[in-house]
Amino acid sequence: MSNPENLERFLEEALKKLNRSAEQIVETGGYSQEAEKIRMLEELIKEQLHHENTHSAVSQTR
Amino acid sequence: MKILILQLARLGDIYLTWPTVHALRKKFPGANLQFLCRSYYQSATVGMSQIDKVWAMPTALLLEPLFKEADQNSMASESCLSESIAKFGDWAEKIKAERFDLIINLSFSPFSSYLTHFLTENETQVRGYTRTNDGYLSLPDDGAAYFYAQVGVGRSNRFHLSDLFAEIAGVGIVPDDWVSPLALLQQSPFFKKGESSESSFRICVHVGASASYKCLRSEPWAQVLKFIAEEYEKSNLDKALDLFLVGTQAEGSGISLPENRNVRVHNVCGKTQLIDVFALVQSSDLVVGCDSVVIHMASLAKIPCFNFSFSTVNFYETGPIAEGSRVLYSEFPEMLNSRRAAKEIVLMAQSASSYGPLVTRFENKFSDFSPSFEWDLIRALYLGETFPKFQNPKVLSLLVDTFHFGLQQLDSLEVIDQNEVRSERVNSMKKSTLQVFDQVSGLMKALETQAPEISPLLRWFQTELIRVPQGDFRSVLLATKEIYSKSHAIAVYWREVNSQDQIQRSENARDLF
Numbered sequence: 001m002s003n004p005e006n007l008e009r010f011l012e013e014a015l016k017k018l019n020r021s022a023e024q025i026v027e028t029g030g031y032s033q034e035a036e037k038i039r040m041l042e043e044l045i046k047e048q049l050h051h052e053n054t055h056s057a058v059s060q061t062r
Numbered sequence: 063m064k065i066l067i068l069q070l071a072r073l074g075d076i077y078l079t080w081p082t083v084h085a086l087r088k089k090f091p092g093a094n095l096q097f098l099c100r101s102y103y104q105s106a107t108v109g110m111s112q113i114d115k116v117w118a119m120p121t122a123l124l125l126e127p128l129f130k131e132a133d134q135n136s137m138a139s140e141s142c143l144s145e146s147i148a149k150f151g152d153w154a155e156k157i158k159a160e161r162f163d164l165i166i167n168l169s170f171s172p173f174s175s176y177l178t179h180f181l182t183e184n185e186t187q188v189r190g191y192t193r194t195n196d197g198y199l200s201l202p203d204d205g206a207a208y209f210y211a212q213v214g215v216g217r218s219n220r221f222h223l224s225d226l227f228a229e230i231a232g233v234g235i236v237p238d239d240w241v242s243p244l245a246l247l248q249q250s251p252f253f254k255k256g257e258s259s260e261s262s263f264r265i266c267v268h269v270g271a272s273a274s275y276k277c278l279r280s281e282p283w284a285q286v287l288k289f290i291a292e293e294y295e296k297s298n299l300d301k302a303l304d305l306f307l308v309g310t311q312a313e314g315s316g317i318s319l320p321e322n323r324n325v326r327v328h329n330v331c332g333k334t335q336l337i338d339v340f341a342l343v344q345s346s347d348l349v350v351g352c353d354s355v356v357i358h359m360a361s362l363a364k365i366p367c368f369n370f371s372f373s374t375v376n377f378y379e380t381g382p383i384a385e386g387s388r389v390l391y392s393e394f395p396e397m398l399n400s401r402r403a404a405k406e407i408v409l410m411a412q413s414a415s416s417y418g419p420l421v422t423r424f425e426n427k428f429s430d431f432s433p434s435f436e437w438d439l440i441r442a443l444y445l446g447e448t449f450p451k452f453q454n455p456k457v458l459s460l461l462v463d464t465f466h467f468g469l470q471q472l473d474s475l476e477v478i479d480q481n482e483v484r485s486e487r488v489n490s491m492k493k494s495t496l497q498v499f500d501q502v503s504g505l506m507k508a509l510e511t512q513a514p515e516i517s518p519l520l521r522w523f524q525t526e527l528i529r530v531p532q533g534d535f536r537s538v539l540l541a542t543k544e545i546y547s548k549s550h551a552i553a554v555y556w557r558e559v560n561s562q563d564q565i566q567r568s569e570n571a572r573d574l575f
Binding site for chain 2: 014036041043046
């Protein structure tokens with residue numbers, strides 16, 4: 001899957017699954033470290049999609 | 063004492079963090095200082111001698127299970143996601159095991175806020191973006207709140223990013239905190255010894271930047287360089303001129319080089335490591351470039367800069383720091399007058415006054431570029447200076463009414479007894495109040511469209527609401543009411559000033575509260 005569009009779709013699907021997992025954990029056991037790890041991974045993946053976090057601190061997306 | 067500094071942005075922001083690290087070392091001489099950045103940008107920490115340990119975040123490695131599966135399948139499997147979470151968790155746990163006393167997050171992304179909270183122990187003090195215990199964004203200090211509300215492209219902040227980093231870290235920086243790693247730079251083959259600079263004037267030109275929207279294309283660069291050579295020939299300078307072009311190979315390849323009797327051009331684009339560029343900057347008399355990492359190296363090396371700035375960046379936030387640096391602002395790169403730019407650069411080489419208008423770095427601040435209501439409003443809100451006059455009666459009237467409306471709603475909740483906080487009647491009241499707050503938020507957006515110049519006030523208001531600490535019903539209510547009261551007082555003050563048709567200059571913003 002070297003095609004960037006396919007990779008983006010793959011990552012977006014992964015994000016949805018991760019989000020569902022995090023929500024389930026929060027619903028059943030509250031906001032735990034496990035939920036936080038998932039949230040971090042989600043954000044790390046989002047950066048791959050939009051490159052937002054590697055921009056300068058003062059870029060529009062942060 | 064163990065301190066972790068997170069800087070997860072790019073090279074330029076890492077260099078702008080150096081003075082804060084220097085000041086932190088002075089404040090905590092015996093502390094164990096650790097630094098976390100992305101492995102891709104780790105080279106910008108080379109020479110940061112105050113740091114005891116650098117953690118490099120290997121993003122590609124952490125996401126490897128996902129990328130591998132993406133090569134084979136169209137959907138991420140549960141096992142692949144679990145593997146990624148475990149891999150990422152293992153990496154973060156290793157850092158967490160250090161049990162830091164103080165974590166300073168100088169990144170402003172959602173990711174960094176989650177990571178900061180994850181690394182926080184019960185006794186850890188945190189500065190910068192983090193999360194509450196139930197996962198909401200938390201802005202624990204005034205610096206982080208200011209950044210959230212007022213900083214970024216399209217906003218009106220004029221504090222330099224390096225000063226904001228220091229504010230968040232809880233230190234003040236002075237000119238001596240801008241230090242380059244001279245001993246290390248001297249080891250680079252690109253470092254030129256002092257004696258040779260007497261026979262020539264050296265200009266280091268960065269012909270690139272981290273993003274295309276920040277810099278000139280190769281054609282205008284070539285034109286600027288050609289004109290520099292011509293203007294230099296015409297000047298009364300008797301030294302030869304050495305122009306060193308730095309950047310990536312691609313950035314340097316499209317630039318044709320001027321040939322003049324007195325001007326030598328050295329295109330070393332693509333032939334240098336980051337530390338070599340720093341060495342070239344250090345051994346230059348002047349640095350020329352757009353908003354880029356090289357400008358920040360020059361600030362550390364205390365070499366004056368001639369900086370091209372455009373509306374896509376904010377030179378107040380990321381411009382050059384060295385005394386005497388000059389900024390030539392054009393709204394877009396296409397609007398840059400190459401001849402004039404070259405003339406100004408040669409004037410700088412002659413230590414002559416500019417043709418102007420230019421922004422100059424003098425006595426540790428930029429000369430005023432243009433008056434700004436928004437910047438005056440920010441200074442009033444955060445520094446207690448006089449509020450600028452706001453004369454839009456229609457918007458002002460709506461502003462007063464909106465804050466008053468919010469206050470009335472909060473007053474109606476204040477009569478609730480603590481014992482009946484969870485009763486059905488109170489829950490229904492709280493629900494309707496939340497709906498009212500949503501309406502207030504909607505009104506704010508409408509007002510911002512009508513009068514964008516009051517955005518700093520509205521963003522301050524919204525940010526302060528985010529900062530209301532978690533607590534019992536009454537404490538949250540009172541804290542919220544205080545923010546509405548302050549905002550209402552400002553709007554009323556504006557209205558009164560308008561009715562008197564004068565601003566009482568001696569009035570201090572803090573007196574209003």
